[in-house]
Amino acid sequence: MTTQQIIAFSVIALMMAVFIWDRFRYDVVACCALVLAVATGIVPPEKAFSGFSDDIVVIVGSALIVSAGVARSGIVDSAIKRFFPNLNTLYAQLALLMIAVAILSAFIKNIGALAIMMPVAFQFAKKSGASPSKYLMPMSFAALLGGLMTQIGTSPNIVVSRLREEMTGASFTMFDFTPVGGILTVVGIAFLLFFHWLVPSRTKQNSSIEDAIEIKNYTSEVAITHQSTLLEQALSDLLKLGDGEVIATAVLRGGTRMAAFPDLTLRNDDIVMLEGPSAAIDRIVSQGKLKLSGKPLPQDGQREADIISLEAIVSQESSLAGLSAKELALSYTRGVNLVAISRRGERLKERLGSLTLSTGDVLLLQGSRASLTALLQDFGLLPLAQREVLLGTRRRAFVPLLILALAMAATAVGLAPVPVAFFTAALGMVVFRAIPLADIYKSVDGPILMMLAALIPVSDSLRTSGGSDLIAGWLGEVAMNLPAWGALGLILLTAMAVTPFLNNAATVLVMAPIAASFATNLGFRPEAFLMAVAVGAGCDFLTPVGHQCNTLVFGPGGYKFSDYPRLGLPLSALIILVSVPALLFVWPVN
Numbered sequence: 332m333t334t335q336q337i338i339a340f341s342v343i344a345l346m347m348a349v350f351i352w353d354r355f356r357y358d359v360v361a362c363c364a365l366v367l368a369v370a371t372g373i374v375p376p377e378k379a380f381s382g383f384s385d386d387i388v389v390i391v392g393s394a395l396i397v398s399a400g401v402a403r404s405g406i407v408d409s410a411i412k413r414f415f416p417n418l419n420t421l422y423a424q425l426a427l428l429m430i431a432v433a434i435l436s437a438f439i440k441n442i443g444a445l446a447i448m449m450p451v452a453f454q455f456a457k458k459s460g461a462s463p464s465k466y467l468m469p470m471s472f473a474a475l476l477g478g479l480m481t482q483i484g485t486s487p488n489i490v491v492s493r494l495r496e497e498m499t500g501a502s503f504t505m506f507d508f509t510p511v512g513g514i515l516t517v518v519g520i521a522f523l524l525f526f527h528w529l530v531p532s533r534t535k536q537n538s539s540i541e542d543a544i545e546i547k548n549y550t551s552e553v554a555i556t557h558q559s560t561l562l563e564q565a566l567s568d569l570l571k572l573g574d575g576e577v578i579a580t581a582v583l584r585g586g587t588r589m590a591a592f593p594d595l596t597l598r599n600d601d602i603v604m605l606e607g608p609s610a611a612i613d614r615i616v617s618q619g620k621l622k623l624s625g626k627p628l629p630q631d632g633q634r635e636a637d638i639i640s641l642e643a644i645v646s647q648e649s650s651l652a653g654l655s656a657k658e659l660a661l662s663y664t665r666g667v668n669l670v671a672i673s674r675r676g677e678r679l680k681e682r683l684g685s686l687t688l689s690t691g692d693v694l695l696l697q698g699s700r701a702s703l704t705a706l707l708q709d710f711g712l713l714p715l716a717q718r719e720v721l722l723g724t725r726r727r728a729f730v731p732l733l734i735l736a737l738a739m740a741a742t743a744v745g746l747a748p749v750p751v752a753f754f755t756a757a758l759g760m761v762v763f764r765a766i767p768l769a770d771i772y773k774s775v776d777g778p779i780l781m782m783l784a785a786l787i788p789v790s791d792s793l794r795t796s797g798g799s800d801l802i803a804g805w806l807g808e809v810a811m812n813l814p815a816w817g818a819l820g821l822i823l824l825t826a827m828a829v830t831p832f833l834n835n836a837a838t839v840l841v842m843a844p845i846a847a848s849f850a851t852n853l854g855f856r857p858e859a860f861l862m863a864v865a866v867g868a869g870c871d872f873l874t875p876v877g878h879q880c881n882t883l884v885f886g887p888g889g890y891k892f893s894d895y896p897r898l899g900l901p902l903s904a905l906i907i908l909v910s911v912p913a914l915l916f917v918w919p920v921n
Contacts, residue, residue, distance in 0.1 A: 335796040339373045343793065343832060350892035357875075357885075357892060358778040361785035373792040382787030386750040390442060391783060391879050392775050393753035397738075398446040398883075399774035400731040400760035424455040425466060425527060429520050432470050433477030437484045437512075439739040440749055441474040442879050447735065449887070458574045462532035467884035468898060469523040469530065472872055474880045476519040479512035479869050481505055487868035490839040491861050498847055498857065510917045511862060511910065515870075518909050522902055529898045533889035549609050549695060550580070550679040551671035553621040555601040561619045567593035569603065572615045577607030580678065606678065609640075609671060609695060623670055623697075624683055639767065640670060641703050642715040645692045649711035657684040667698035667706050731766075734759040776886040786876050790832045802829065806845060815855055815920045819863050820911045822846045826867025827903055831877035838868040850920070859918035866910050872899030 332340075346364040350357065368374040382388065418424050428448055435444035452466040478485030482492055482505045496502035555562055561569050566579055570593070579591035583602035589595065597603070603621075605612050616623060645651050651659070656669045669683055673693040679686060688694075694712070696703055707714055738756035741747040747755070760766045766774065792798075806825055813821060822842065830838045846860035871877030873896050875885040881895065 332801065333797065335373055336798045336801060338371045339368075339792045339796040339798050342368050342371065342373065342789065346789065353891050353893060356778065358781040358785070361782040361789070364789050365785040368789045368792055373796055374788045378788050378791075380784070380788075382784035385784065385787045386748075387787065387879055387882075388780055388783050389750040390753050391882050392780050393750075393757040394442050394446045394879070394883055395776055396757035396760055396766065396771060396774045397443075397731070397735055397753065398449050400765040401447060401450055401735065403766055404729070404731045406729060406732055418455070419459065421455075421459050421461050421465065421527075422524065424459060425469060426520075426524055428452055428455070428466060428470050429473035429523060433473045433480075433516050433520060436474045436477030437480040440742055441478040441485060442883060443735060443739050443753075444477070445470060445474045445880050445883060447732075449884070453887075454574075462534065462889075464533040464888040464890060464894075465527060465530055467888040468881075468890065468894070469527050471878075471880040471884045472523055472899070472902060473516075473520055475870055475872070475878060476512075476516040479515055479866060480509050481512070482508055484508070484512070485835070485865075485869045487835050487839045487865040491843055491865040494839070494843045494847075495858070495861055503861075508862070508865070511866070511913045514913050515866070515906055515909060518905065519902060522905055523898075526898070526901070529901070531894060531897070533891070533894070548606055548675075548678075549612060549671040549673045549693075550604065550606050550683070551609075551612050551695075552624040552683055553603050553605060553612075553616055553619075554624070555597045555599055555603070556620070556622050557599055559597075559620045561597050561621070562599060564597055565593065566591060566595045566597060566603070569597065569615060569619060572618045573605075573607060573611040574614070576611035577605050577615060580604045580606055580680065583682070602682075604680075604682075612671065624668065638697065638699060639703070640695060640697050643694050643696060643707060643712040644715065645688050645690055645694065646711050646713045647690050649690070651688050651710050651712065652690050653687060655685055655687050661696075661706070665698070665706055666702045667696050669694060670697045671695040730763050731760060734763065734765065779882060779886045783876065783882060790876075793832050811853070815853075816911050816915060818850075818853065818855075819859060819914060819920075820907060822860055823863040823867040823907055823910055826864050827870055827873075827907075830868050830871045831874040835868040835871065835878060839864055842868070855920035856918070859914045859920050862914055862918055863910065866906070866914075870903065870906050872896075872902050872906075 342364060345367075346360065349355065349360050349363075355363075365374065365379060369376055369379050415427060418427060428451065432441075432444050432448050435441075435447065448470060449467065452470060453463050455461075456463040456466055475485070479488070482488050482503060488503070488508055492503040566582065570577060570579060581604040582589045582591055582595060582597075583604070584598065584600075591603075605615065615621065659665075661667045661669060672679060672683060672686060672688075672695070674689065675691065693715070696706065698706070706712065734756050737759075738747075738752040741752045741755075742749050761768055761771055802825070806821065809821065826838055826842050829842065842864045843861055846864050847857040850857045850860040871881065875881045875890065875892060875895055884890070
């Protein structure tokens with residue numbers, strides 16, 4: 332080993348040890364590793380920041396924005412409720428999510444499949460009371476497994492197909508990967524379903540003060556209209572859309588106030604008084620096509636994208652205390668709607684317009700940014716820490732899915748590479764107002780992107796120093812003395828071990844020629860060995876940095892670096908045990 336190789340192995344080993352130690356945040360550790368790599372000379376200074384322009388950083392950042400746009404639309408959640416209304420247990424929810432992600436990953440980019448289903452995972456987590464971490468890592472692993480089933484499912488399959496064509500003149504076809512990939516996907520999902528308890532319950536590591544704000548008792552009014560899907564339905568059907576988080580306190584019909592009995596049939600122009608979290612009330616309003624109280628906005632030439640919802644507290648100095656919304660006529664004098672009110676420790680029974688406001692009331696206001704800013708200043712209201720409030724805002728339900736579908740189609744037919752397609756999709760979310768411009772950078776997880784950008788040149792030092800070639804040489808010497816199943820297992824294991832430090836496509840480029848070479852030297856056919864490289868490179872279950880799917884769920888799941896091998900190590904062992912006989916059966920070496 333050369334000095335450069337020793338230093339490269341040492342820096343990476345030290346970095347991994349500190350990651351597992353988990354005393355410092357992951358982006359700080361990665362940046363320190365980058366500085367150490369530059370200081371010791373294994374990363375040239377001019378290459379130190381090359382990671383910021385790497386495709387993986389663009390893909391992950393763009394996927395987070397696309398996922399936020401899909402989540403904001405609520406369309407996937409509506410589809411799940413329509414077709415799978417009774418999924419209340421974690422096992423059933425997890426099974427649906429993993430199967431859906433795996434099937435999608437076989438035909439579209441697996442990070443795109445994961446981005447589509449992540450919002451549903453968060454909704455399921457809230458519904459079942461479980462941590463999102465229980466869903467996200469198994470979903471990521473299922474996406475990796477699903478990608479093994481077809482030629483276009485993952486980059487290693489595409490690369491190994493091209494290499495086989497160069498070596499033998501015949502490429503792997505679209506579904507040559509399906510027999511082994513299908514077996515591994517079924518076995519892997521079964522394992523993840525029954526051993527998901529290995530994943531710890533975590534909360535998001537980089538939570539902000541906005542995440543701590545949770546107002547559970549907003550009172551709001553919604554009107555039943557001719558367009559409502561709940562017209563002539565029971566009140567209980569309306570409340571089901573809130574997943575048990577919302578209660579109805581009264582139904583107003585004409586001048587009559589009626590008790591909110593579950594079997595009460597809803598009629599046109601009925602006003603339903605609801606109490607619950609704003610997000611749950613929003614689901615009822617959007618999915619039931621109901622009308623909130625107040626004047627329709629936008630108006631007077633305002634753009635729809637300018638209309639937002641904002642939470643504000645009536646302070647002791649506020650001139651609103653002692654007045655009612657009807658007296659203020661905010662909708663007509665200020666162009667602002669009072670959408671909901673929260674009063675701590677009290678259930679509100681009066682209508683929003685008639686309720687006398689008190690100091691400490693939290694108001695949920697809807698209007699343009701300019702109108703709301705002026706209202707806060709003029710009436711002495713204190714805005715809560717800014718966070719996204721969907722109740723009272725408009726969303727384009729199908730636009731995010733259409734944008735994502737076009738991006739996936741462009742990559743599938745070769746019109747655009749994945750980074751360009753995802754970046755364009757993220758831009759489309761802004762241009763077509765699927766996500767407000769002011770919220771776009773909140774969707775991007777800065778620490779995750781910083782960690783990736785710092786790790787890429789550090790990991791690449793293993794290749795530039797010749798460390799990967801050294802590993803390949805050792806591998807060839809050991810494999811020459813093994814039977815077919817042992818050599819196949821060694822190739823698979825090595826590809827799994829190397830992938831976190833090279834990217835999966837680079838792993839195939841390094842490992843596939845070696846695998847084919849010593850297969851030929853041993854008198855074996857190379858197909859099983861090439862497939863083993865593809866499987867190993869596509870199955871990084873041990874770190875959050877070896878594949879962008881694992882990175883995508885790292886921040887939102889609140890995981891620690893050491894959480895991945897807790898579930899990933901036994902899964903990797905299972906994949907090796909199942910892969911070797913499956914490969915030998917489907918692709919005989921003699």
